[in-house]
Amino acid sequence: MKRLATLFAFALVLGLAVGGAQAKEWKTVRIGVEGAYPPFSWVDPDGTLKGFDIDIAFALCKKMGAKCTLVQQDWDGMIPALLARKFDAIIASMSITDKRKKKVAFTNPYYNTPAKFARRKGSGIEISKAGLKGKTVGVQRATTHDDFITGEFGDEVTIKRYATQDDAYLDAEAGRVDLLLADSVAMADGFLNTPAGKDWEFVGPGFNDPKYFGHGAGIAVRKQTNDLREMFNKALDGIVKDGTYARIMHKYFDFNIYVKPLG
Amino acid sequence: MDFEIILDSLPLYVHGLWMTVQLVGLALLFGICLAIPIALLHTVRNPLVWVFPWAYIYFFRGTPLLVQMFMIYHGAGQFRAPLEAWGLWPIFREAYWCAIIAFTLNTAAYTAEIIRGAIEQTPFGEIEAARAFGMSRLTMARRIVLPSAFRRALPAYGNEVIFMLHGSAVASVITLVDLLGAGRIVNSDYHAPFESYVTAGAFYLGCTFAIVAVFKQWEKRWHAYLRPRVEKPPARAPV
Amino acid sequence: MPDLYGYLPFILQGMKLTVEVAVLSLIVSVVLGMMGAAAKLSSVPLARLIAGVYTTIIRGVPDLVLMLLIFFGGQILLNDLGDALGWGYVDVSPFVAGTLTIGFILGAYMTETFRGAILAVSRGEIEAGFAFGMSARQVFFRITLPLMVRHALPGFGNNWLVLAKTTALVSVIGLQDMVFRAGQAGGATHKPFTFYFLVALLYLVITAVSDIALRWADRRSQAGVRRA
Numbered sequence: 001m002k003r004l005a006t007l008f009a010f011a012l013v014l015g016l017a018v019g020g021a022q023a024k025e026w027k028t029v030r031i032g033v034e035g036a037y038p039p040f041s042w043v044d045p046d047g048t049l050k051g052f053d054i055d056i057a058f059a060l061c062k063k064m065g066a067k068c069t070l071v072q073q074d075w076d077g078m079i080p081a082l083l084a085r086k087f088d089a090i091i092a093s094m095s096i097t098d099k100r101k102k103k104v105a106f107t108n109p110y111y112n113t114p115a116k117f118a119r120r121k122g123s124g125i126e127i128s129k130a131g132l133k134g135k136t137v138g139v140q141r142a143t144t145h146d147d148f149i150t151g152e153f154g155d156e157v158t159i160k161r162y163a164t165q166d167d168a169y170l171d172a173e174a175g176r177v178d179l180l181l182a183d184s185v186a187m188a189d190g191f192l193n194t195p196a197g198k199d200w201e202f203v204g205p206g207f208n209d210p211k212y213f214g215h216g217a218g219i220a221v222r223k224q225t226n227d228l229r230e231m232f233n234k235a236l237d238g239i240v241k242d243g244t245y246a247r248i249m250h251k252y253f254d255f256n257i258y259v260k261p262l263g
Numbered sequence: 264m265d266f267e268i269i270l271d272s273l274p275l276y277v278h279g280l281w282m283t284v285q286l287v288g289l290a291l292l293f294g295i296c297l298a299i300p301i302a303l304l305h306t307v308r309n310p311l312v313w314v315f316p317w318a319y320i321y322f323f324r325g326t327p328l329l330v331q332m333f334m335i336y337h338g339a340g341q342f343r344a345p346l347e348a349w350g351l352w353p354i355f356r357e358a359y360w361c362a363i364i365a366f367t368l369n370t371a372a373y374t375a376e377i378i379r380g381a382i383e384q385t386p387f388g389e390i391e392a393a394r395a396f397g398m399s400r401l402t403m404a405r406r407i408v409l410p411s412a413f414r415r416a417l418p419a420y421g422n423e424v425i426f427m428l429h430g431s432a433v434a435s436v437i438t439l440v441d442l443l444g445a446g447r448i449v450n451s452d453y454h455a456p457f458e459s460y461v462t463a464g465a466f467y468l469g470c471t472f473a474i475v476a477v478f479k480q481w482e483k484r485w486h487a488y489l490r491p492r493v494e495k496p497p498a499r500a501p502v
Numbered sequence: 503m504p505d506l507y508g509y510l511p512f513i514l515q516g517m518k519l520t521v522e523v524a525v526l527s528l529i530v531s532v533v534l535g536m537m538g539a540a541a542k543l544s545s546v547p548l549a550r551l552i553a554g555v556y557t558t559i560i561r562g563v564p565d566l567v568l569m570l571l572i573f574f575g576g577q578i579l580l581n582d583l584g585d586a587l588g589w590g591y592v593d594v595s596p597f598v599a600g601t602l603t604i605g606f607i608l609g610a611y612m613t614e615t616f617r618g619a620i621l622a623v624s625r626g627e628i629e630a631g632f633a634f635g636m637s638a639r640q641v642f643f644r645i646t647l648p649l650m651v652r653h654a655l656p657g658f659g660n661n662w663l664v665l666a667k668t669t670a671l672v673s674v675i676g677l678q679d680m681v682f683r684a685g686q687a688g689g690a691t692h693k694p695f696t697f698y699f700l701v702a703l704l705y706l707v708i709t710a711v712s713d714i715a716l717r718w719a720d721r722r723s724q725a726g727v728r729r730a
Contacts, residue, residue: 421539443564
């Protein structure tokens, strides 16, 4: 019995030593991405992850001198997976909100774009309490758009929640929802400018209220890994300064999506 | 286990419970109505007649409910033009009706098999007697065959009701907020998979127990004639 | 018949994964089933209690709820356990979560099937084994087990068919089985019905093949048994 106890204690210490050693040097960083949110992240037919989020992730890692591995994770399980240490950072267009800050820590925002409604062309739906009454709105579950529509118009509309934004587009195309609410850029590239979304158009103003939408999209890390957070912030400043950010941004957008005007 | 999350979300779960009850209740109701004619048609000798119920039952029992539901929900989008032309689009547009249609078709197949099995076990003497009385097939079905078949089918049907309850959870995959749908919303909002799904599971467990209890009551009543006679033991004489 | 827009190999790859999950889950469920049946028939009340709770919960909670619980919650549980024992991060992939969940669920149904089958073995045979001086273990492996197979076959076959259809649920936790792939192909080509119908037919192939195999096994196991 005593032998067993010492063996167990030895294994515990060894395990803790191995486990603990990882935190100091960030030579490899595992990054959680979604892969279902064009143009920020999607999966090519041959299986490779592509998109703005992906490119930014690799650029930041290069700047930090670390090797990055991408881990695809569906949106619902994103934060639990980070906390469970499946990966070390989330680069998935995750908005910085107080609700999320309770569980994770964020870097400075790496882009900020407003949310917008989209409606079927010719439906004439107006964005107001009266105009939205009785309508069905499709949003991705557990996003800031979900919070906004629930908080602001929850009594007026029927909300349909989807596991991915792509699923919402599918139902929109099939005519199952009257409106979509999502990130304006994602919706433009992922739906409105594609053949599937040809019958849909933007309507109404852009929404940016920090109460629901936070302060832009940031990189989420576990609260304990503050050193990683600082490394990301420094790297972000670095790629903005040396033009890498601008280059990546212009690959996807011909307007500015960073939080400040780029020099 | 954070109970505050569960308490805060109880109204959502109750809303989900109501949705589950609606989906399962309507599916079972429509399913039985559909199953009886299918089962009866299946017992007809003529192959040209029974091949249709046979194929229907084979398809819906041999494929997963999830796939059947997807075929109707996502598939309706593919056939939007003809559906609109026939004025059916408003039905197929709603996830609610798509789910009910899928569940109904599915449970009807299983129920039809259960009823058919029970019909085939009708003691032949009763059929002979019915024919001797000159009853038509329909009258015989209505008065003799079906009533005793339902009685025989009771235990198997109880199982089917429970399977339908459990199967209904897939409705959450097409955006319906049933019990599991409520659980998924709570999970995404609070990042609490244990609390959210264990609560949903507990609700389903409760419903299952309720259904088992109800069927036990019914079996007690309608299978009373099957119970062995028990002689009451004589009262103990005082020492 | 449209040529399925070149997606047929894509879907068939998914079918391979579906079958893999099904077979692995079957193995897990058979192991759990034997353990559960042994527990339910054992003389230890605690074993009977645990097995009873196991079968009651599994038959009272939907498969999909258990799958989401094990997939999302299991990861956290495993991590807490790993922390306590000093392991690093242990990943719970959708494949592992799906296979374990389905195996776990069907294990409860197998428990009931095996329990009934073991009880159906006629006492006389078992007594004869003991009369020959066989140990309990020998009696179990040489007499009870072979004889119980015949009684277990119908229930086992049913459970297998249910298992094969339950594998469809792994698509919900993101595993790229044929249902998941049908969704992707259908979304890309705007012909979701075509692909889901195809997948339905593929499931029918699985059930039809299983049916033939089970009927053959049934006939073989009944060889030499006098029928009423």
